[in-house]
Amino acid sequence: MPHSHHPPRPFVLLSVAASIDGHIDDTTAERLLLSGPEDFDRVDAERAASDAILIGGVTLRRDEPRLLVRSAERRAARVAAGRPEHPIKIVVSGGGDLDPALPFWHTGGEKLVYTTDAAAGPLRARLGGRAEVVPIGATVDFGALLDDLGARGVRRLMVEGGTSILTAFLAQGLADELQLAVAPLLVGDPAAPRVLGPARYPGGPAHRLRLLEARTVGDVVLIRYAPKPEVP
Numbered sequence: 001m002p003h004s005h006h007p008p009r010p011f012v013l014l015s016v017a018a019s020i021d022g023h024i025d026d027t028t029a030e031r032l033l034l035s036g037p038e039d040f041d042r043v044d045a046e047r048a049a050s051d052a053i054l055i056g057g058v059t060l061r062r063d064e065p066r067l068l069v070r071s072a073e074r075r076a077a078r079v080a081a082g083r084p085e086h087p088i089k090i091v092v093s094g095g096g097d098l099d100p101a102l103p104f105w106h107t108g109g110e111k112l113v114y115t116t117d118a119a120a121g122p123l124r125a126r127l128g129g130r131a132e133v134v135p136i137g138a139t140v141d142f143g144a145l146l147d148d149l150g151a152r153g154v155r156r157l158m159v160e161g162g163t164s165i166l167t168a169f170l171a172q173g174l175a176d177e178l179q180l181a182v183a184p185l186l187v188g189d190p191a192a193p194r195v196l197g198p199a200r201y202p203g204g205p206a207h208r209l210r211l212l213e214a215r216t217v218g219d220v221v222l223i224r225y226a227p228k229p230e231v232p
């Protein structure tokens with residue numbers, strides 16, 4: 001084994017549910033449910049298998065998620081294995097405009113916020129001990145973020161979105177697996193957020209991602225890809 005001074009970065013799983021026309025939400029105030037009950041249960045199993053779950057600041061503000069493991073059996077199995085009941089809950093925010101009253105901070109799971117050097121101080125004061133605030137550069141550097149999570153013992157990170165976070169991980173070649181759940185819905189609103197934004201993706205448009213699996217989960221089709229180009 002090669003000698004390394006650094007703990008390994010976590011395995012990074014990107015998880016997202018999309019409509020047939022490629023949207024991950026609509027533009028109404030209500031969160032759009034794309035997954036059906038079976039697929040939400042599959043996502044819950046992926047959460048339970050993860051050490052941490054990461055989202056972007058817009059998803060926190062728009063969806064007001066709790067990011068918990070829902071199944072009592074899965075929580076009990078984690079505890080029995082000596083792990084915390086819930087994965088670590090992580091938010092990435094540049095500006096630090098995060099409301100301390102959101103349920104996210106007041107429900108289970110250790111909370112971490114990665115933010116810019118400039119925003120860290122004010123945000124720490126605002127959140128008042130509800131979360132650990134970690135400054136990670138002039139803008140958030142996702143490679144440094146993964147190094148920091150590795151040092152904290154995180155071996156499997158689940159990234160649940162939204163668009164800008166998923167795009168950054170894929171464009172920077174930092175994702176080990178992409179799980180795309182295609183739901184039988186048509187959003188039809190050009191202003192609705194898409195799965196991914198424009199970016200220079202590794203290998204360019206000619207790179208075919210390796211297909212790991214495709215299967216039905218209720219009325220949803222789960223497609224699993226390995227995004228990284230093979231190292232020659």
Ligand SMILES: NC(=O)C1=CN([C@@H]2O[C@H](COP(=O)(O)OP(=O)(O)OC[C@H]3O[C@@H](n4cnc5c(N)ncnc54)[C@H](OP(=O)(O)O)[C@@H]3O)[C@@H](O)[C@H]2O)C=CC1
Nearest residue numbers: 016017025056057058059093094095140161162163164165
């Ligand atoms: N269907 C699905 O599976 C899912 C759907 N969604 C949907 O996705 C939509 C949100 O997507 P999107 O608008 O792209 O927002 P994101 O959730 O990706 O959050 C973007 C925010 O993350 C922070 N951020 C991202 N990259 C950086 C960086 N490099 N440095 C510093 N901060 C950074 C900023 O936070 P800040 O603004 O605080 O500075 C930025 O505004 C919502 O409508 C949500 O419902 C989300 C998850 C899953």
Ligand SMILES: Nc1c(N[C@@H]2O[C@H](COP(=O)(O)O)[C@@H](O)[C@H]2O)[nH]c(=O)[nH]c1=O
Nearest residue numbers: 017032033034035043063065066067160
């Ligand atoms: N709408 C949607 C997802 N949305 C994701 O789930 C998060 C909310 O989780 P919770 O706190 O448990 O309610 C939300 O912030 C977003 O990351 N995920 C999916 O697999 N399928 C879906 O259709």
